[in-house]
Amino acid sequence: MNLRRFIAAWKRRAPGGAWGLPAPRRTRGLSTALLTPLLALFPAAQSLWTSLQIHGFVAQAVLDTSDNRWFARYDGTSFGFTEVGLNASLRPRPWLLLAGQVLARRAGEMYNGTPAIDFALADVSLLSSPQQHAGLRLGRIKNPLGLYNETRDVAFTHPGIFLPQVVYFDKVRNLTLSTDGAMLYSETDTDLGTLSLNLQGG
């Protein structure tokens, strides 16, 4: 099979000059200060909307194929793979995070670009310390499968444009993508690494 693919995705990247350079000598000997306000109490006067964050992304692939129309609508060059997302999050209380994302996806014959709710959840923090945090998520939650399932549609969060089908099989995408339900999660820092436990149902 003669298959050629030219793939270009619009990506957000770290500036090329920022990495590979040694840390500037003049900062070496100096101390770095961490700043924490003395007043850790949440003031009632602070506006609810100061914590609002909005993020989005657009990814457009260019595909060139002779015989394999996977993610392409026809042989030759096509623009059949597009991912557009917009999310918002709000932290009305220090222990409560509200977050949601709308995703529109065109993928060959599989998806036509109709916007859908990718996730919409409330995250309640139950325990938070420097070594451990735990909480409860309710709503539509992305499934933590493999390394990249939770952001499988966000091109700049994973290496490559297409994820390996052996783990992120697109035929069962709807089964594995997200759960409408609840998830208890915890993460603990240990000397060996981070221990992560998730209990999910829905």
Place this chain on the structure above:
Amino acid sequence: MRVFVLPDEDPLHVAFTKDRLGLFPYQLRGVWDRQVFSGTVQAPTRVADESEMIRRVAAAPGAVGYARSALRDPRVHTLEVR
């Protein structure tokens, strides 16, 4: 807790990220992007320079950031990292 960061290309951000966190700035960004785009955290707030960093950290309760020099500002608590 609100986290403030300097721009990816800022020398102090590069030094802090590499020496303290053991990551390149683009790797740190990748870590928070994967969480921001799955709805599990909010992204750090980017500030233009160290003076804005100190001002914003002082103004936000429970905020954390980093600066090159120790401060005399009574509104912030300084932890020295050598």
